[in-house]
Amino acid sequence: MTSSPDPIRALTSQLSRLPGIGERTALRLVHHLLRQDRALLHALAHALVDVAEHVHECSRCCSLTANEGVCSVCRDPRRDDTVLCVIATMQDQAAIEATGEFRGRYHVLHGTLSPLDGTRPEDLRLQPLLARLQGDDKSVRELILATPPSVDGEATALYLAKLLGAHGLSLTRIASGVPVGGDLQFADKPTLARAIALRRVL
Amino acid sequence: MLLHEVFVDGFRNLAQVTLRPHPRLTVLIGDNGQGKTNLLEAIHLVAALRPLRPVERAAELVAFGRETGLVRGRFALDGPLDVEVRLEQRGRKATVGGKAVRDVATLAGRLGVVSFVPDDATMIRGGPGDRRRGLDRFAYALLPAFAAASRRFDEALEQRNRLLKEPVVDDDALDAFTPPFVDAAVDLARLRAEACVRWAPVFSAEAHALGGDALGATLGYQSGCFDDDVATTASAALQQHLQQRLDRGRDVEKRKRSTLCGPQLDDVVVAKAGRGARFLASQGEARALVLALKLAAVRLLTEARGQGPLLLLDDVAGELDRHRAARLLQSIDEHDAQVFVTTTGTDTLPPLGDCAVVGVHDGRLRA
Ligand SMILES: [Zn+2]
Numbered sequence: 001m002t003s004s005p006d007p008i009r010a011l012t013s014q015l016s017r018l019p020g021i022g023e024r025t026a027l028r029l030v031h032h033l034l035r036q037d038r039a040l041l042h043a044l045a046h047a048l049v050d051v052a053e054h055v056h057e058c059s060r061c062c063s064l065t066a067n068e069g070v071c072s073v074c075r076d077p078r079r080d081d082t083v084l085c086v087i088a089t090m091q092d093q094a095a096i097e098a099t100g101e102f103r104g105r106y107h108v109l110h111g112t113l114s115p116l117d118g119t120r121p122e123d124l125r126l127q128p129l130l131a132r133l134q135g136d137d138k139s140v141r142e143l144i145l146a147t148p149p150s151v152d153g154e155a156t157a158l159y160l161a162k163l164l165g166a167h168g169l170s171l172t173r174i175a176s177g178v179p180v181g182g183d184l185q186f187a188d189k190p191t192l193a194r195a196i197a198l199r200r201v202l
Numbered sequence: 203m204l205l206h207e208v209f210v211d212g213f214r215n216l217a218q219v220t221l222r223p224h225p226r227l228t229v230l231i232g233d234n235g236q237g238k239t240n241l242l243e244a245i246h247l248v249a250a251l252r253p254l255r256p257v258e259r260a261a262e263l264v265a266f267g268r269e270t271g272l273v274r275g276r277f278a279l280d281g282p283l284d285v286e287v288r289l290e291q292r293g294r295k296a297t298v299g300g301k302a303v304r305d306v307a308t309l310a311g312r313l314g315v316v317s318f319v320p321d322d323a324t325m326i327r328g329g330p331g332d333r334r335r336g337l338d339r340f341a342y343a344l345l346p347a348f349a350a351a352s353r354r355f356d357e358a359l360e361q362r363n364r365l366l367k368e369p370v371v372d373d374d375a376l377d378a379f380t381p382p383f384v385d386a387a388v389d390l391a392r393l394r395a396e397a398c399v400r401w402a403p404v405f406s407a408e409a410h411a412l413g414g415d416a417l418g419a420t421l422g423y424q425s426g427c428f429d430d431d432v433a434t435t436a437s438a439a440l441q442q443h444l445q446q447r448l449d450r451g452r453d454v455e456k457r458k459r460s461t462l463c464g465p466q467l468d469d470v471v472v473a474k475a476g477r478g479a480r481f482l483a484s485q486g487e488a489r490a491l492v493l494a495l496k497l498a499a500v501r502l503l504t505e506a507r508g509q510g511p512l513l514l515l516d517d518v519a520g521e522l523d524r525h526r527a528a529r530l531l532q533s534i535d536e537h538d539a540q541v542f543v544t545t546t547g548t549d550t551l552p553p554l555g556d557c558a559v560v561g562v563h564d565g566r567l568r569a
Contacts, residue, residue, distance in 0.1 A: 120372075120375070154385070
């Protein structure tokens with residue numbers, strides 16, 4: 001590796017490209033790192049290189065994995081092949097996994113539609129989703145659209161619903177409404193109105 | 203009493219200032235440009251958790267030559283409550299008791315703030331946008347759900363408008379962003395209508411009590427997109443109505459490159475009996491009507507919260523005659539509000555009663 005003429009400046013400028021980190025914070029981090037044992041710096045550098053070289057998108061669900069080919073969820077034979085949960089981010093997948101409620105398969109879009117942020121349909125992993133539904137995952141019967149209940153998340157779910165409408169799948173959307181353990185009289189009106197509009201049969 | 207102490211560091215022209223307000227009335231006295239209005243703005247920021255006047259960037263609020271600014275307030279609400287707003291170049295962060303505030307709107311609603319600034323006359327004499335902003339300020343304080351609904355609507359409108367400004371409009375994406383826009387639009391419209399339904403009778407009563415120029419005034423919500431009465435029509439019917447109007451207007455929207463129907467066109471109509479739907483108020487009339495709006499807001503917030511709100515009055519002596527200023531001070535005691543007043547001199551104010559007078563000079567306080 002060739003070294004930069006000003007390594008401190010180079011590292012500072014790389015760190016300041018991270019979200020929530022400005023020039024000053026970046027410089028503070030660099031000086032903090034420089035006060036550490038050099039072995040720690042090498043370990044950090046090694047971890048970064050490892051991530052860069054070995055983490056890739058799962059060829060089936062598009063989540064990030066260090067496995068060859070497909071990720072551990074896609075590899076798990078005990079998972080239900082008939083239900084597929086579409087999520088915006090891997091953090092959302094982790095949150096759903098943590099509930100222990102869902103035993104089907106996933107598909108990660110890596111974002112939601114946002115004209116303001118310049119995220120267009122072609123920036124999401126939609127083609128891989130269509131490809132797997134027509135290919136290896138023909139046994140899928142239900143698609144749970146679990147993008148967030150934000151404006152972008154709702155729009156993304158609706159876009160997907162239209163795109164997949166002709167595939168003969170059952171499309172469901174995660175519910176939103178009154179929080180569990182909440183008192184109806186203290187729920188705000190829009191939330192309560194939504195809970196009534198989206199009521200379910202008992 | 204609501205606010206026990208406010209500490210300001212690096213906010214506009216204020217370096218480091220600690221103010222321990224009077225339980226009833228604190229008068230901030232000083233010449234123009236010395237910082238008394240900035241101190242009032244700092245109090246608004248930490249109590250309402252948003253600026254008194256809209257700013258482009260949080261950095262505008264930070265003192266010249268400083269990286270960050272800070273306003274900290276110690277409130278009493280069930281128990282002591284420390285609220286801190288940190289201003290950075292990129293934005294502002296609110297914490298309560300050292301923890302990040304998840305639900306800023308709910309907290310701000312519980313603290314309760316009514317402000318009265320010279321700019322408020324636009325609520326009567328300005329355009330629909332000014333009146334809408336005036337209504338929204340009140341709705342923020344009265345309805346805990348309002349802030350989230352307003353934010354969601356703004357986001358949906360911006361996303362939709364952005365799509366309409368693309369060189370080639372993606373109809374599928376526009377189809378996908380329209381229902382969330384409709385959803386947010388109906389939520390916002392219903393909350394605005396509710397705020398008006400509650401504000402209107404109390405406003406008329408306060409206007410009646412003020413008499414003179416304000417006599418016989420009424421207030422009503424005028425929807426920018428619904429013909430039905432928004433307050434009493436079911437959300438589903440309103441949603442369907444707006445969705446249909448947007449579907450029918452798609453071609454025109456694409457030509458104009460903007461969303462042409464929705465609560466971004468809402469208005470609040472302040473009228474007087476026997477003078478048609480709208481009238482041109484004189485300066486004196488406008489001031490009297492604004493005062494009636496504020497007195498009504500104080501009364502409603504007190505009822506809703508079971509505790510008087512913070513009332514922030516910027517240069518009221520310039521806005522109100524002694525008779526009306528006296529009525530305002532009387533209302534403070536009726537509602538147990540905690541009041542902050544800025545003025546260039548106490549001789550222009552009516553007798554103040556029990557209060558603290560604090561001088562503000564060159565960004566510092568003088569007791
Ligand atoms: Zn996978």
